[in-house]
Amino acid sequence: MSKVFPVTLTQQGAWLLDQTVLPGKVAYQTIKTPEAMADAIRTMVVRGAPAIGIAGAFGLVLSARLAVAENLSVESIVIKLREDAELLNATRPTAVNLSWALREMLAVVDELTRNSSPDISVILDQLTEKAEAILAEDIAANQTMGKLGAALMPKGAGILTHCNAGALATGGYGTALGVIRAAFEQDSTIHVYADETRPRLQGARLTTWELAEDGIPVTLVTDGMSGSLMKAGKVQAVITGADRIAANGDAANKIGTYNLALVAKAHNVPFYVAAPRSTLDLSTASGDEIPIEFREEEEVTTVNGERICAEGIGVYNPGFDVTPAELITGIITERGIVNGPEYQVGLGKLYN
Amino acid sequence: MSKVFPVTLTQQGAWLLDQTVLPGKVAYQTIKTPEAMADAIRTMVVRGAPAIGIAGAFGLVLSARLAVAENLSVESIVIKLREDAELLNATRPTAVNLSWALREMLAVVDELTRNSSPDISVILDQLTEKAEAILAEDIAANQTMGKLGAALMPKGAGILTHCNAGALATGGYGTALGVIRAAFEQDSTIHVYADETRPRLQGARLTTWELAEDGIPVTLVTDGMSGSLMKAGKVQAVITGADRIAANGDAANKIGTYNLALVAKAHNVPFYVAAPRSTLDLSTASGDEIPIEFREEEEVTTVNGERICAEGIGVYNPGFDVTPAELITGIITERGIVNGPEYQVGLGKLYN
Numbered sequence: 001m002s003k004v005f006p007v008t009l010t011q012q013g014a015w016l017l018d019q020t021v022l023p024g025k026v027a028y029q030t031i032k033t034p035e036a037m038a039d040a041i042r043t044m045v046v047r048g049a050p051a052i053g054i055a056g057a058f059g060l061v062l063s064a065r066l067a068v069a070e071n072l073s074v075e076s077i078v079i080k081l082r083e084d085a086e087l088l089n090a091t092r093p094t095a096v097n098l099s100w101a102l103r104e105m106l107a108v109v110d111e112l113t114r115n116s117s118p119d120i121s122v123i124l125d126q127l128t129e130k131a132e133a134i135l136a137e138d139i140a141a142n143q144t145m146g147k148l149g150a151a152l153m154p155k156g157a158g159i160l161t162h163c164n165a166g167a168l169a170t171g172g173y174g175t176a177l178g179v180i181r182a183a184f185e186q187d188s189t190i191h192v193y194a195d196e197t198r199p200r201l202q203g204a205r206l207t208t209w210e211l212a213e214d215g216i217p218v219t220l221v222t223d224g225m226s227g228s229l230m231k232a233g234k235v236q237a238v239i240t241g242a243d244r245i246a247a248n249g250d251a252a253n254k255i256g257t258y259n260l261a262l263v264a265k266a267h268n269v270p271f272y273v274a275a276p277r278s279t280l281d282l283s284t285a286s287g288d289e290i291p292i293e294f295r296e297e298e299e300v301t302t303v304n305g306e307r308i309c310a311e312g313i314g315v316y317n318p319g320f321d322v323t324p325a326e327l328i329t330g331i332i333t334e335r336g337i338v339n340g341p342e343y344q345v346g347l348g349k350l351y352n
Numbered sequence: 353m354s355k356v357f358p359v360t361l362t363q364q365g366a367w368l369l370d371q372t373v374l375p376g377k378v379a380y381q382t383i384k385t386p387e388a389m390a391d392a393i394r395t396m397v398v399r400g401a402p403a404i405g406i407a408g409a410f411g412l413v414l415s416a417r418l419a420v421a422e423n424l425s426v427e428s429i430v431i432k433l434r435e436d437a438e439l440l441n442a443t444r445p446t447a448v449n450l451s452w453a454l455r456e457m458l459a460v461v462d463e464l465t466r467n468s469s470p471d472i473s474v475i476l477d478q479l480t481e482k483a484e485a486i487l488a489e490d491i492a493a494n495q496t497m498g499k500l501g502a503a504l505m506p507k508g509a510g511i512l513t514h515c516n517a518g519a520l521a522t523g524g525y526g527t528a529l530g531v532i533r534a535a536f537e538q539d540s541t542i543h544v545y546a547d548e549t550r551p552r553l554q555g556a557r558l559t560t561w562e563l564a565e566d567g568i569p570v571t572l573v574t575d576g577m578s579g580s581l582m583k584a585g586k587v588q589a590v591i592t593g594a595d596r597i598a599a600n601g602d603a604a605n606k607i608g609t610y611n612l613a614l615v616a617k618a619h620n621v622p623f624y625v626a627a628p629r630s631t632l633d634l635s636t637a638s639g640d641e642i643p644i645e646f647r648e649e650e651e652v653t654t655v656n657g658e659r660i661c662a663e664g665i666g667v668y669n670p671g672f673d674v675t676p677a678e679l680i681t682g683i684i685t686e687r688g689i690v691n692g693p694e695y696q697v698g699l700g701k702l703y704n
Contacts, residue, residue: 024659198574198576199574201660204653204660205661208661208662208665211662212662212663219666220661220665220666220667221652221667221668222550222551222607222652223550224611225607225673227610227614228607234668255574259576262618263615301572304655307376309557309560310564311375311564313560313572314569314571315571316581318577321579
């Protein structure tokens with residue numbers, strides 16, 4: 001089990017482990033309103049597809065708490081919850097877990113209010129229960145994926161990962177790093193290589209910290225070193241998370257993942273994606289339909305607030321890229337592993 | 353013509369444009385001893401394969417100046433020059449231009465002292481002339497490569513480059529950026545994409561600055577974005593420099609180049625290498641024999657002196673990787689373009 005929990009619901013509000021100041025500082029923010037939660041998601045105080053899904057669900061619990069405190073009518077609460085869901089959903093377009101979690105939450109309200117007008121405290125209780133269930137199920141899914149995925153890792157493997165798909169990106173165990181955690185429990189001779197993952201450096205800032213906290217050996221590399229590492233025979237498997245997996249198995253993930261998958265292919269190194277149900281978007285046929293978030297130029301032009309390039313230049317900063325299904329060896333889910341390159345049927349069977 | 357000259361010989365010493373503080377500061381260091389030159393090369397005040405070759409040659413001029421000032425015997429001067437050549441040569445193992453230039457300089461001394469004992473001022477004069485010739489020939493070679501390479505760039509092309517193979521990396525025009533300069537003179541609708549090139553960020557710090565100074569439009573990307581860029585159809589050619597090209601066409605260049613070549617191959621984007629004679633090492637059969645320099649961990653673990661990762665982790669930091677000949681569409685030299693994938697005969701014809 002990881003000791004890191006990025007999103008927790010308390011009586012005072014939602015606690016977020018501030019991922020913008022790690023690893024230098026371990027600090028928590030207490031979020032009390034859905035607006036503050038939207039800001040926290042947008043500025044990546046909380047990030048990682050499953051974690052922002054949970055954070056979004058908690059955002060609606062905060063919305064309901066405020067409504068109860070103001071003693072709003074059931075009708076007004078429903079309107080407010082829908083507005084806040086839209087606000088939260090608009091923060092980050094690529095990861096589908098956020099819209100999935102918000103839909104799950106609104107479905108609870110729909111169910112409660114369809115044929116009756118419940119007490120508003122009942123709405124709050126049920127939303128709280130649902131949000132806690134989303135968190136608990138995410139951790140359980142991660143642990144199941146960990147067990148399933150660990151069996152795919154060769155003895156003593158060098159395992160390369162990109163960005164942070166760890167406890168910090170989820171309810172508290174990790175998708176890709178969940179597999180690594182489970183593999184390490186069985187075989188302490190594995191070794192992790194972490195892509196630093198420019199521009200936001202989640203690999204350097206978050207993955208090395210999270211693994212070091214758990215005593216799992218990790219070596220940091222820049223994003224351009226994967227070919228050199230594989231040529232040197234140091235990598236036996238690549239594993240990443242995903243922000244959205246289309247019905248055909250194309251997977252959007254942090255920018256740089258597609259390059260890594262191409263490099264792995266060239267070296268015949270298996271490339272795995274670990275992701276729970278909430279990341280799967282069967283309504284999106286292929287990766288071409290996945291909306292890619294473009295983020296502000298400063299993420300590329302500055303590091304720690306200091307400019308690293310000339311003035312007056314252009315910047316291209318997509319937050320994500322799409323790895324086509326044919327580059328993915330297998331998708332590890334909590335219901336089983338689907339092997340590529342044909343994912344449509346396998347994913348459909350698990351989740352339809 | 354570029355307005356940037358990284359290495360200049362003056363009466364006061366060798367002037368180096370300090371590349372460790374660009375683009376924030378444009379400052380020069382005056383180097384007066386071969387020891388100081390070795391330090392400047394090691395710490396990358398001057399960097400880029402052709403530029404460190406020129407800097408090495410200037411280092412031996414400084415050595416000869418000191419010997420003349422001390423009125424050493426011819427015999428002592430020859431010993432001192434050989435020692436200083438070894439000192440300079442040991443600074444950076446991968447780029448072959450440095451050892452090439454030092455050999456060229458020592459050959460002048462050998463020639464002068466083989467059958468006679470010349471005045472020591474003659475040795476200094478001849479070494480100075482040779483070093484200035486190495487500089488002048490490098491600029492001329494760059495300009496020729498520029499013309500030849502520009503003809504390969506499609507009208508309105510998006511051209512992606514890695515690291516800095518520009519005026520800053522050479523005598524003053526550039527290998528890859530020389531081609532881009534020449535292409536831009538003929539077609540102002542081309543657009544350059546610059547990989548930031550972690551860990552030292554030469555693309556961000558140097559390439560964007562150098563191109564912006566010349567008014568050539570440039571967009572900065574992180575090293576993981578090349579696949580996304582190519583998928584979006586924004587790149588019609590990739591061009592890089594090289595630090596050493598083996599007889600079979602395998603090319604060592606800044607870490608991340610190999611990844612970029614794999615990504616270009618997957619998108620059928622041509623991948624060119626521009627390099628002068630001094631970069632070619634016909635005595636090295638293939639890339640497997642090229643020594644790769646590993647550099648200090650701090651290049652990866654810190655940016656602007658601030659730590660970006662957890663404590664107590666491993667770091668892998670090769671300064672270079674090798675792009676195999678089969679991924680290189682063509683090698684642009686000052687004597688002509690050699691097309692791949694079979695380079696052995698073509699390179700041999702040009703230079704044997």
